[in-house]
Amino acid sequence: MTRRKTPGHGFVPGDPPEYCARVGAGGLCGRPEPNAVHADPNRDPVPPMPERTDAEAVREARTRADAGMQQTYTANQPDRDAVRAAIVRAASGRDVLTANDVRPLLPPDVNTAVIGSVFNRMRREGLLTFEGYTASSDKGTHGKHINKWGVTPMLRALTGRQAA
Secondary structure (H helix, E strand, O other): OOOOOEOOEOOOOOOOHHHHHHHOHHHOOOOOOOOOOOOOOOOOOOOOOOOOOHHHHHHHHHHHHHHHHHHHHHHOHHHHHHHHHHHHHHHOOOOEEOHHHHHHHOOOOOOHHHHHHHHHHHHHOOOEEEEEEEEOOOHHHOOOEEEEEEEOHHHHHHHOOOOO
């Protein structure tokens, strides 16, 4: 049997698989090419993965984060209510607050994992605004950055405090 050659590649589609395996590494004959497919007629070629843009990746990450926050928010109503009340109490004496201001006001049995979801929900409701980041003063967090939240006039109305 005479072998046909194509430029830059050591086999022609239709060559027997044993020849392909003997000549090339990994089932590719000759010099591998980017989309070279094994000559096995029973095997479908795998389509290339579609490329994702950074904007799509960010959008997907935000969607997943929002879904996780929603799940945490709805799963722990007693803890959520305690955290919300603590945020309102903490906001009564401040223009800006953090989770570190709220934690000491919480009962010891409250699951603190809901704090972030409650802050985010209150932001969506227009009670808080995101003001940036600050280093945590909690000893267990080793100065990790945490969110600073601004108190809005709507939340001030709930606390009975006028703007400074």
